[in-house]
Every structure is written in C-alpha cells, then in structure tokens.
Amino acid sequence: MTSVDTLIHAGWIITVNAEKTVLQHHSLAIRDNLIAAILPTEQARAQFTATEELELAEHVLMPGLINMHGHAAMAYFRGMADDLPLMSWLNDHIWPAEGQWVSADFARDGTELAIAEMLRCGTTFYADNYFFAEATTNTIINSGIRAQLCFPIIDFPTNWAKTPDEHLEKGLALAKQFKGHEQVMVSLGPHAPYTVSDEPFRKIVAAAEEHDLLIQMHVHETQGEVDDGIKLHGKRPIARLQELGLLSPRMQCVHMTALDDADIKMIADSGATVVHCPESNLKLASGFCPIEKLQKAGVNVTIGTDGAASNNDLDMLSELRTAAILAKAASGNAEALPAHAALEAATINAAKALRLGDKLGSLEVGKWADVIALDFSEIESLPMYDPVSHVAYATSRNQVSDVWINGQRVLADRELLTLDVHAIAHKAKAWQQRIQEARNV
Ligand SMILES: CSC[C@H]1O[C@@H](n2cnc3c(O)ncnc32)[C@H](O)[C@@H]1O
Numbered sequence: 511m512t513s514v515d516t517l518i519h520a521g522w523i524i525t526v527n528a529e530k531t532v533l534q535h536h537s538l539a540i541r542d543n544l545i546a547a548i549l550p551t552e553q554a555r556a557q558f559t560a561t562e563e564l565e566l567a568e569h570v571l572m573p574g575l576i577n578m579h580g581h582a583a584m585a586y587f588r589g590m591a592d593d594l595p596l597m598s599w600l601n602d603h604i605w606p607a608e609g610q611w612v613s614a615d616f617a618r619d620g621t622e623l624a625i626a627e628m629l630r631c632g633t634t635f636y637a638d639n640y641f642f643a644e645a646t647t648n649t650i651i652n653s654g655i656r657a658q659l660c661f662p663i664i665d666f667p668t669n670w671a672k673t674p675d676e677h678l679e680k681g682l683a684l685a686k687q688f689k690g691h692e693q694v695m696v697s698l699g700p701h702a703p704y705t706v707s708d709e710p711f712r713k714i715v716a717a718a719e720e721h722d723l724l725i726q727m728h729v730h731e732t733q734g735e736v737d738d739g740i741k742l743h744g745k746r747p748i749a750r751l752q753e754l755g756l757l758s759p760r761m762q763c764v765h766m767t768a769l770d771d772a773d774i775k776m777i778a779d780s781g782a783t784v785v786h787c788p789e790s791n792l793k794l795a796s797g798f799c800p801i802e803k804l805q806k807a808g809v810n811v812t813i814g815t816d817g818a819a820s821n822n823d824l825d826m827l828s829e830l831r832t833a834a835i836l837a838k839a840a841s842g843n844a845e846a847l848p849a850h851a852a853l854e855a856a857t858i859n860a861a862k863a864l865r866l867g868d869k870l871g872s873l874e875v876g877k878w879a880d881v882i883a884l885d886f887s888e889i890e891s892l893p894m895y896d897p898v899s900h901v902a903y904a905t906s907r908n909q910v911s912d913v914w915i916n917g918q919r920v921l922a923d924r925e926l927l928t929l930d931v932h933a934i935a936h937k938a939k940a941w942q943q944r945i946q947e948a949r950n951v
C-alpha cells in the first residue's frame with residue numbers, strides 16, 4: 511500500500527484537461543501539495559492508505575475556480591451605490607467613499623471578508639486590484655487562498671500613494687518581497703487608459719520587462735471610454751496601448767466591450783488575455799464583450815467577478831453561468847461559449863494567463879492540489895446526464911462543500927477551516943456602522 515495525505519472517492523471528476531476528460535467513480539489522491547494520482551475508486555482503495563479519506567459519491571470534483579478580476583476590499587462597499595452607470599458610480603460614489611475610508615486596516619479587513627466569500631464559492635485563486643495590497647498578504651497567506659495582487663497605478667493621488675511614480679515604487683517593493691512566492695504573485699495594475707497618461711505607461715512597460723511582471727488593467731469598459739479616448743488621443747484606447755507597448759502576453763485586459771475588428775485583431779496578435787466580467791458589465795450597463803469573436807480569433811478568454819460594489823457578489827459559479835448564457839444572447843448563436851468552454855475560462859485559461867498552466871487550472875497528476883467538491887445529492891441536481899452541464903447551468907455556490915488549496919483543506923462541509931467567520935462578521939458589521947453613521951450626518 512502507498513500512503514498519501516488525502517484520498518477522495520468521488521462520484522465524478524471533471525478534469526478540465528486538454529481532452530476534456532470526465533471520469534465517473536474515480537478517486538483523487540493528494541500527497542504533500544500535489545495531485546499524486548487519479549484512478550478508478552476500486553483500484554484506489556486497494557492501492558492507497560490515507561491520513562484523511564473522504565467518501566463523496568454524490569459529488570463532483572473539479573479544479574478550483576480562478577477569479578481573474580476584482581477589488582477584494584470593496585466587499586465593504588457592497589450595495590452602497592447601485593443602479594448607476596460606470597462614471598457616475600465611480601465619480602460620485604465610489605471614489606469619494608474610497609477617499610474617506612480606504613486605509614491599510616480597511617484593505618485588510620475587507621479583503622478577509624472577500625476571501626471568506628470566495629472560498630465558500632469554490633474560488634482558490636483570485637486576482638485583485640486594490641490599494642494597500644501589502645496589508646492583505648498575511649490574511650491571504652493564513653487563509654490558504656492564492657492571489658495575484660495587481661498594485662494600482664493611477665495619475666491622481668490616492669490614500670495609498672500621491673503620484674504615479676510613488677504607486678509604482680511601492681508596488682515594485684512588494685513585487686521584490688514576493689518574487690517566486692507560490693501563494694502571492696505581484697503584478698502591475700494600471701487603472702485604465704483614461705486615468706493613466708503616456709509617461710507612466712512607458713514606465714509600467716519598462717518595469718514589467720525589467721522585473722518580468724504581468725499587467726492587469728480595465729480596458730474598453732464602455733463605449734464612452736472609447737469615444738473620449740479618440741477625442742483626447744486621436745486613436746482608440748487599444749491602438750494607443752499597442753503603440754505604447756502594453757499589448758503583449760503579459761497583459762490582462764479587463765472588460766473589453768465596444769471592440770471593433772481591428773481591436774480584436776490587435777489583441778489576438780499580441781497574445782494578451784481578456785478578462786470577461788459579465789455581471790459587472792450588465793449591472794453598470796457598460797456593454798458587451800464579444801467573447802465568441804475573441805475566441806474565434808484565438809484570444810485567451812478568462813472570467814472575473816469585478817468587485818462586490820459593482821457585481822454585487824464574488825460568486826464565480828454564477829459568473830461562469832452568466833458568461834455562458836450571455837455569450838449566446840450577445841452573439842445570436844446558442845453554440846457560443848458552451849458549458850465546457852465556460853469551465854475552461856474559469857480555470858485553465860486563467861492559469862495560462864498567469865503563466866501557471868503547468869501547475870494550476872486542471873486536475874492532472876503532478877499539478878498543485880487546488881480542488882473543489884460540489885454536492886450534487888439534492889433534488890435540484892436531478893436528473894444528471896452531464897456533470898459539466900450542471901456545473902455551468904444548474905449549480906449554486908451553496909453546493910460548494912469542500913475546498914483544498916495546495917493540498918490543504920480550507921473548507922470542510924461548507925465550514926471555513928482557516929478563517930474565523932464570527933470575527934469576520936463582527937468586523938464587517940463594525941465597519942458598516944462607521945460608514946453608515948458618517949453617511950447619515
Ligand atoms: C486601480 S484599481 C482600483 C480602482 O478601480 C476602481 N474600480 C473598481 N471597479 C472598477 C471598474 O469596473 N472600472 C473602473 N474602475 C473600477 C476602484 O474603485 C479603485 O478606485
């Protein structure tokens with residue numbers, strides 16, 4: 511008998527490998543932080559002994575979900591400004607609130623709430639764009655989740671830094687501290703083409719190349735952004751970014767609505783990734799990302815929730831379902847973004863964008879053991895002809911029963927093992943009270 515740390519006997523395993531293999535009555539073995547074996551349950555019982563053995567006969571195992579764009583600490587602004595278009599949401603509500611409230615403590619506590627929500631939704635890796643990222647790293651590490659921290663760079667002063675150069679300096683210090691870290695990856699996070707001028711963009715490109723960092727940015731979020739960009743710079747934002755050297759495989763372009771064929775070709779030729787945030791785009795009436803055309807052009811498409819202040823949740827299962835159904839409505843083609851492709855966008859495509867395709871994003875032997883279990887035992891999951899269909903179209907986040915990251919179990923039967931939910935709820939209510947009292951004055 512071979513000993514492993516964890517042995518999970520599952521009803522189904524959706525591997526999200528290149529062959530799209532779905533296995534029934536198979537088991538997954540974890541040793542240290544890696545997937546040690548995936549094999550028929552009968553063989554697994556004969557071959558392995560485990561420190562922890564789980565019978566999940568009515569569950570599906572699949573790779574952890576990767577939320578490719580958000581602003582974690584903005585969980586504290588959930589529901590604060592609804593039913594508004596992007597620019598008045600930002601100018602009249604969110605930026606004033608950030609000026610008043612955002613600090614290292616706010617970032618740490620708000621991020622902790624967001625991580626708790628994300629783990630309970632099956633998210634094992636999230637990309638964040640927010641101020642005071644350095645104040646969130648202990649929380650990230652202790653919770654067990656993985657994160658890409660895209661530190662903000664913006665022309666105007668923020669509570670974190672006063673100039674674009676100061677944003678860059680502070681962020682690069684963090685990147686140096688976490689170079690090579692397996693849980694925290696630091697990247698550049700310029701805010702948007704309309705808030706960053708050419709000189710900081712040139713420094714961002716130089717820094718990305720010198721320190722080998724990825725870049726994530728809101729791009730083409732609305733038609734208004736494109737129109738204003740043409741008025742100010744005489745060219746569309748994508749063309750401006752290309753001329754400045756930003757479009758490359760390092761680049762993760764978030765939102766990407768209002769694209770014409772030339773924009774799509776430029777993105778495809780550059781090797782940049784698109785991060786589709788369908789629910790935020792729908793709620794702010796920002797526009798539609800043409801993911802079918804992008805995928806046909808060969809672009810790597812991933813999915814993000816955006817922040818809880820514009821979504822208003824961090825639920826990647828619901829996001830991938832919205833992505834799959836919206837792709838059909840937006841393109842007039844019911845075959846656009848089929849179920850398995852939506853799962854890929856939320857897992858392996860994201861891993862590739864993060865340059866972690868050999869370690870993350872699918873359940874394959876030798877990869878990091880970032881695994882989630884979905885409970886299909888209730889009547890809402892019956893009948894089940896195809897587990898992939900159910901994950902994409904008929905599964906809610908309440909069905910996420912267990913989560914392992916790097917081989918460590920962080921959610922057991924919906925209970926968070928690494929975070930104190932009572933303390934998190936207490937802090938969220940205390941912040942809510944402070945913010946609400948100030949709004950009522
Ligand atoms: C530099 S990233 C942090 C910055 O971005 C703001 N933000 C949050 N959501 C959006 C969005 O959808 N479009 C543009 N900007 C957004 C956030 O409030 C921070 O100020």
Ligand SMILES: [Zn+2]
Nearest residue numbers: 580728816817
């Ligand atoms: Zn955003």
